[in-house]
Amino acid sequence: EVQVLESGGGLVQPGGSLRLSCAASGFTFSRYAMSWVRQAPGKGLEWVSGISDSGGGTYYADSVKGRFTISRDKSKNTLYLQMNSLRAEDTAVYYCAKRSNSGYEFFDNWGQGTLVTVSS
Amino acid sequence: DIQMTQSPSTLSASVGDRVTITCRASQSISTWLAWYQQKPGKAPKLLIYKASSLASGVPSRFSGSGSGTEFTLTISSLQPDDFATYYCQQYNSYSLTFGQGTKVEIK
Numbered sequence: 001e002v003q004v005l006e007s008g009g010g011l012v013q014p015g016g017s018l019r020l021s022c023a024a025s026g027f028t029f030s031r032y033a034m035s036w037v038r039q040a041p042g043k044g045l046e047w048v049s050g051i052s053d054s055g056g057g058t059y060y061a062d063s064v065k066g067r068f069t070i071s072r073d074k075s076k077n078t079l080y081l082q083m084n085s086l087r088a089e090d091t092a093v094y095y096c097a098k099r100s101n102s103g104y105e106f107f108d109n110w111g112q113g114t115l116v117t118v119s120s
Numbered sequence: 121d122i123q124m125t126q127s128p129s130t131l132s133a134s135v136g137d138r139v140t141i142t143c144r145a146s147q148s149i150s151t152w153l154a155w156y157q158q159k160p161g162k163a164p165k166l167l168i169y170k171a172s173s174l175a176s177g178v179p180s181r182f183s184g185s186g187s188g189t190e191f192t193l194t195i196s197s198l199q200p201d202d203f204a205t206y207y208c209q210q211y212n213s214y215s216l217t218f219g220q221g222t223k224v225e226i227k
Contacts, residue, residue, distance in 0.1 A: 045156075047217065060215075062121070100169065104211055106211050110164055113163060
């Protein structure tokens, strides 16, 4: 069974840093691009960042460019999101999402999400 | 970035109703569009991809259509399990973008 499981969320002060992890299982992790998608409380979905299957290509929303870094470790089947210079508007549930089997950038498996709260 | 606009934002309907949600793109995205269903406190679930292809395990009462800049998601006969929020997503180009969502409520 395909599973992705996020961890690392929590409360952090404005300007602080946090690293999210997403452990993947049930599929060949190195063959799939992955993304992070977030959802602020009571709001809609916002794509944050994506990484190619090899890790050689990374993509970011303008709202996080220069502050967030996506990476992956194929030996650990794990996706990461390093978040620096956090702002109140980064408060959200962060979902890890697996790109579809078709090879296109929509998502056929999502984790349960991890909550990041940026507040003093 | 490509902007995605859904309408309506909220929709009140009864079990058995035919429901249609519209998603418009700010520029042509061919058929590179997906639809998701999300229930409170849960992760989104893929319903439709490539504008009209049904994802595995999704009931046939869900259907999608459209190309270019205008797309629709139709539920042919609304069931109790379908009360949720629905999002469209374009994957024509980065940055990937979602519509703002359409909440389907019980009338």
